[in-house]
Amino acid sequence: MIRNKSLGKRLLAAGIMLIFSMSGCGTDNEIELTGNGIGSDGIEAAATVDSAEVTAAGETALDVAGGDAASTGTAEDTNKTAPTPAPTPRQELTTADRMTDRTKVKGIYVTGPKAGSTGMEDLIGLVDETELNAMVIDVKNDEGNVTFRLTNEEITQNIPVLDQISEMQAGVRYIRDIQALMQELKDHNIYTIARIVCFKDPILAAARPELALTKPDGKPVTDANGLAWVNPYRQEVWEYLTELAEMAADLGFDEIQYDYVRFPVGSDANVADYGVDMDAYPKRQAIQDFLAYAGDRLHEKGCVVTADVFGTIIGSETDVQTVGQDYMALGQTVDAISPMVYPSHYANGVFGLKVPDANPYETVLAAMQGSVEELQEIPEAERAVVRPWLQAFTATWVPGHISYNGTQIREQIQAVYDAGYEEWILWNATNRYSAEGLLGADEVEDNENNQ
Incomplete structure (x- = not known):
């Protein structure tokens, strides 16, 4: 495994702040956030957020990052300027160093219940028989559940976070023997990616109300499905998510993928009190700092860190302001970045397409070309x-949608290649995948030679 000495935090200056309007139409430069709730961190219906309580005794991430706003302050009662990050030494290993010899991922998403x-x-057989080579498996899901139960008595090394999981009753035995599963996946040469949902976590919110x-009435802020969010500024949340990732790395996962690594959306979320001066320490900075914080620790274990982001943040400053995901900044913070470019997630008319969902190749190609343009200045x-x-489901709720089968999946994959990228992951929430649209294992080498 590749090892890396401690990284300095990569704190990047916040960009220009724009006024956000959820009712704006999507265009090539300013894409509307859609609300269908499907996909790896699909946007749910607007939740109401009025305030965020922070205890005086608790630390916020701002304290860790060196900001000077009080942990209980608000934009109204503080008058501070944004902290200027101190220069940090370059990391010993570059992103290219860590990623060069790793698998070029062609993967599928797998839930905890399916994995167990x-x-x-059947899914392992599908990977064996096709060009697929990786699985993204839920370790902590959207409900805050850790998808297996494990105690320190069952393993040779001590994993402190297991005690916290037990105390919160967060563990669910979807996967009855995680160690046996990991060994089986290794035996089949399957690259393993641990999906950890971040700031949507009703279990942590209930166990640690602060x-x-x-x-204002003291009830938790929830999404359309009644699932509560925790505060992305809080160091205690960062630490829990990092320790979960370290556990996954110790269990043998090759990579950590953070999902819902963003702020909640909704009309009230924009005015919520997160306990910091958000002008001094904006959302995008908190997300970057968390990922750098986790990356420092995980790189020590030879594990790489990736993040799922909305495809709509590419070229849309308004979306960046809302969810705190800055595509170019994160492109210099994590080892791999996974924009959700499902055609169904783009409003009709985006990219000049009447119905993006009905044009999978054109939609994915345009999104990926936007990615190339936005990241080109990074060495x-x-x-x-x-x-x-990529979309491996039919979006029946989209007016003018089409059925997605092997043809549409292959068109999206080809669009990724035509944009100059080499890796992709398929999303189907019910894990219904088939070989249709995928190359056979014996065809992979010939296809790579022809790309």
């Missing part, structure tokens, strides 16, 4: 690998 069922054998986002050695999520 007999159906997992970390939850709450309304190649420091630039994250781009590995988009």
